[in-house]
Amino acid sequence: MADSTQMEVETATKPAAPLPTKPIFKPLKAHEMSDGKVQFRKIPVPPNRYTPLKKAWLDIYTPVYDQMKVDIRMNLKARKVELKTRHDTPDVSNLQKSADFVHAFMLGFDIPDAVALLRMDELYVESFEIKDVKTLKGEHLSRAIGRLSGKGGKTKFAIENSTKTRIVIADTRIHILGAFTNIKVARSSLCSLIMGSPAGKVYSKLRNVSARLAE
Amino acid sequence: MAAVKDSGFEALEKLKSTEPPVFLAPSSISEVARAASQYLFTKLKPHNPKSPFDELLVDGFDAEQIWQQIDMQSQPLLSSLRHEVKRFAKSPKEIRKIGDLAVEASHEGDVDEMDMDDDNDVEDDDDELEADESEGEEEEEDGEEEEEDEEEEEEEEENEGIEDKFFKIKDLEDFLEEGEAQEYGTDYKNKKGLSKGKNQNLSDDDDDYDEEDEEDEDEDEDEEDEEFGAFAGDDNEDADNLGKARYEDFFGGKKKETKRTMKDAIEDEEAGDGNQGTEKLSTHEKELLKLQSKIEQMEKANLDPKHWTMQGEVSATKRPKNSALEVDLDFEHNARPPPVITEEVTASLEDMIKSRIIEARFDDVQRAPSLPTKSKRQAKELDDSKSKKGLAEVYEEEYVQKSNPAFAPATFSDELKKEASMLFKKLCLKLDALSHFHFTPKPVIEEMSIQTNVPAIAMEEVAPVAVSDAAMLAPEEIFAGTGKIKDESELTQEERKRRRAKKKRKFKAESANHPVKKARDTNTEIHNTGNE
Numbered sequence: 001m002a003d004s005t006q007m008e009v010e011t012a013t014k015p016a017a018p019l020p021t022k023p024i025f026k027p028l029k030a031h032e033m034s035d036g037k038v039q040f041r042k043i044p045v046p047p048n049r050y051t052p053l054k055k056a057w058l059d060i061y062t063p064v065y066d067q068m069k070v071d072i073r074m075n076l077k078a079r080k081v082e083l084k085t086r087h088d089t090p091d092v093s094n095l096q097k098s099a100d101f102v103h104a105f106m107l108g109f110d111i112p113d114a115v116a117l118l119r120m121d122e123l124y125v126e127s128f129e130i131k132d133v134k135t136l137k138g139e140h141l142s143r144a145i146g147r148l149s150g151k152g153g154k155t156k157f158a159i160e161n162s163t164k165t166r167i168v169i170a171d172t173r174i175h176i177l178g179a180f181t182n183i184k185v186a187r188s189s190l191c192s193l194i195m196g197s198p199a200g201k202v203y204s205k206l207r208n209v210s211a212r213l214a215e
Numbered sequence: 216m217a218a219v220k221d222s223g224f225e226a227l228e229k230l231k232s233t234e235p236p237v238f239l240a241p242s243s244i245s246e247v248a249r250a251a252s253q254y255l256f257t258k259l260k261p262h263n264p265k266s267p268f269d270e271l272l273v274d275g276f277d278a279e280q281i282w283q284q285i286d287m288q289s290q291p292l293l294s295s296l297r298h299e300v301k302r303f304a305k306s307p308k309e310i311r312k313i314g315d316l317a318v319e320a321s322h323e324g325d326v327d328e329m330d331m332d333d334d335n336d337v338e339d340d341d342d343e344l345e346a347d348e349s350e351g352e353e354e355e356e357d358g359e360e361e362e363e364d365e366e367e368e369e370e371e372e373e374n375e376g377i378e379d380k381f382f383k384i385k386d387l388e389d390f391l392e393e394g395e396a397q398e399y400g401t402d403y404k405n406k407k408g409l410s411k412g413k414n415q416n417l418s419d420d421d422d423d424y425d426e427e428d429e430e431d432e433d434e435d436e437d438e439e440d441e442e443f444g445a446f447a448g449d450d451n452e453d454a455d456n457l458g459k460a461r462y463e464d465f466f467g468g469k470k471k472e473t474k475r476t477m478k479d480a481i482e483d484e485e486a487g488d489g490n491q492g493t494e495k496l497s498t499h500e501k502e503l504l505k506l507q508s509k510i511e512q513m514e515k516a517n518l519d520p521k522h523w524t525m526q527g528e529v530s531a532t533k534r535p536k537n538s539a540l541e542v543d544l545d546f547e548h549n550a551r552p553p554p555v556i557t558e559e560v561t562a563s564l565e566d567m568i569k570s571r572i573i574e575a576r577f578d579d580v581q582r583a584p585s586l587p588t589k590s591k592r593q594a595k596e597l598d599d600s601k602s603k604k605g606l607a608e609v610y611e612e613e614y615v616q617k618s619n620p621a622f623a624p625a626t627f628s629d630e631l632k633k634e635a636s637m638l639f640k641k642l643c644l645k646l647d648a649l650s651h652f653h654f655t656p657k658p659v660i661e662e663m664s665i666q667t668n669v670p671a672i673a674m675e676e677v678a679p680v681a682v683s684d685a686a687m688l689a690p691e692e693i694f695a696g697t698g699k700i701k702d703e704s705e706l707t708q709e710e711r712k713r714r715r716a717k718k719k720r721k722f723k724a725e726s727a728n729h730p731v732k733k734a735r736d737t738n739t740e741i742h743n744t745g746n747e
Binding site: 113 | 597598599600601602604605606607608609610611613
């Protein structure tokens with residue numbers, strides 16, 4: 001069959017319908033992320049922070065509701081602060097940040113210090129106990145706590161100011177709020193104080209380190 | 216056996232006939248030598264019943280091995296010969312008995328000597344011939360030197376003090392005679408007879424033997440051979456003296472001196488003999504003698520080992536102790552020698568010092584200027600008090616400083632700096648005003664301050680001297696406008712309308728700037744309503 005010298009070319013049948021264009025979705029809102037379900041956070045309130053919470057409620061409420069766009073309420077019966085995402089919460093992390101902020105307040109930090117958690121990403125809270133560092137009992141423990149704070153709290157303030165952190169000494173627990181490296185420095189100075197080094201030694205170390213941190 | 220003997224004899228003859236240089240080159244002469252040595256060996260066999268070999272085995276044997284065989288045969292032979300000699304020494308009568316034997320033996324001795332003529336430098340034959348020589352000598356001594364012994368013993372008795380088994384004056388003289396004969400070509404044999412003197416050689420054979428012996432020794436360049444021959448000659452004679460070896464025999468101090476004197480005597484003799492033999496020498500001859508002696512001295516110096524200073528690199532072990540002290544050694548110094556302090560030197564120094572003091576030009580060491588140190592970093596003071604700013608504000612300030620340094624609020628240190636700079640400027644102004652001739656007024660610093668329209672009395676002293684209610688503000692500041700002011704009742708309709716329109720326009724402009732406020736929070740409203 002040499003009718004045609006040319007190759008037989010089958011004309012490809014046209015596709016039935018043109019392929020649909022790739023869909024473009026807008027990024028999910030926090031509200032929609034978990035299939036439209038609402039996310040909650042519940043933070044218990046220790047009894048000693050009950051009255052301060054009442055006093056500083058509006059200072060907590062305003063930034064969380066207005067800037068973070070997260071619903072916040074106090075459950076009096078359960079003695080918990082509850083947080084909930086709204087439909088217009090822009091980012092998922094807002095809820096968590098707000099939770100951290102409230103938790104920091106419960107630990108004992110002041111509002112102006114805790115607000116930094118809302119505003120900056122890289123701030124963390126670290127907690128440890130004195131007995132983690134050194135087993136102390138009775139008077140030794142009391143003396144250690146006294147050494148940590150210093151007269152009128154000056155040692156604690158010195159550490160706070162030089163390392164740009166905030167420290168809360170609650171009986172045998174110690175909480176530090178700040179950036180990661182700053183927390184490390186503050187922790188090391190606190191540990192050296194617990195172990196028994198005099199305040200002067202800690203000051204000199206802080207001077208050196210703070211200069212380096214400031215760079 | 217006869218045929219072998221003949222062949223052996225022929226071999227010996229052949230050896231004798233060959234030229235000495237032939238022995239030096241490896242040639243077939245070795246075969247001949249081997250045959251000859253075999254022949255000799257068999258000849259001596261009957262005298263030595265104890266030897267283990269019937270004949271000398273030479274086929275395929277090394278020179279060393281052949282020599283060993285000969286040695287094995289000769290050792291017992293030597294001892295037996297010594298024994299025989301002793302016997303003859305005790306009873307000379309028996310010698311005559313062996314006289315006939317000796318004549319026979321002499322033939323063989325001759326034959327032996329012939330091959331001794333040959334040069335012993337050939338390696339293969341050297342050892343053999345030495346042995347042969349010694350054997351031959353031993354054998355001869357057995358027969359013939361017995362006769363000489365007596366005469367030599369006489370000589371010995373005379374020279375006992377000097378001679379021992381190592382040294383024989385007779386041999387020394389003989390050697391010297393040979394040397395002379397070599398040099399001057401005198402009739403050696405005649406000399407020999409003269410020097411020998413007392414020795415009466417009974418047979419020609421003895422003479423031949425002696426001559427040949429001496430010739431051998433002469434031709435032999437090895438002194439060892441000569442010595443060996445001398446020893447061989449002395450061995451039997453001094454067999455008795457062996458047991459009586461003394462220290463003097465080995466290390467006799469006397470001997471050396473006497474040896475020297477003997478040598479001198481011999482030399483004088485030689486000199487005398489060498490020259491015309493006259494006692495008085497001519498000047499030329501004297502000069503010659505002097506030259507000779509000088510030459511000898513120089514030759515001796517050349518031959519002796521050099522003095523240690525001329526030996527090149529010499530370590531301490533190679534030179535005698537403390538010998539370096541005696542020699543004036545010269546070597547290069549790396550450092551300059553210390554200056555010699557003389558009066559002139561000290562005088563010059565003192566002059567310099569005096570002049571320097573007068574000039575006051577001291578070369579004091581000046582402290583090197585230290586490098587410009589970096590300005591001390593502002594040591595951040597540790598703030599002990601509670602910080603007034605919250606943590607958020609701290610970070611805020613930090614961020615602002617990083618991003619936009621212009622708008623950063625002044626830090627505490629900046630404020631202090633500002634205050635300080637202000638104070639200094641004021642001071643400078645005052646000082647300039649005092650010091651400058653031309654007056655410069657105070658610079659005007661624009662400052663803003665709020666003034667309230669409060670009567671002056673309120674702002675001033677509590678108890679005023681005079682009461683005055685002058686306003687703080689000037690009348691222009693109170694009211695700024697033209698003088699024409701119309702009352703309400705005086706306005707016309709159009710003026711009223713104009714006034715209203717102006718008012719409305721004003722109100723609209725204001726409302727546009729401030730938009731309507733948001734509606735209030737519904738939650739609280741609802742809550743409130745709920746409560747209600």
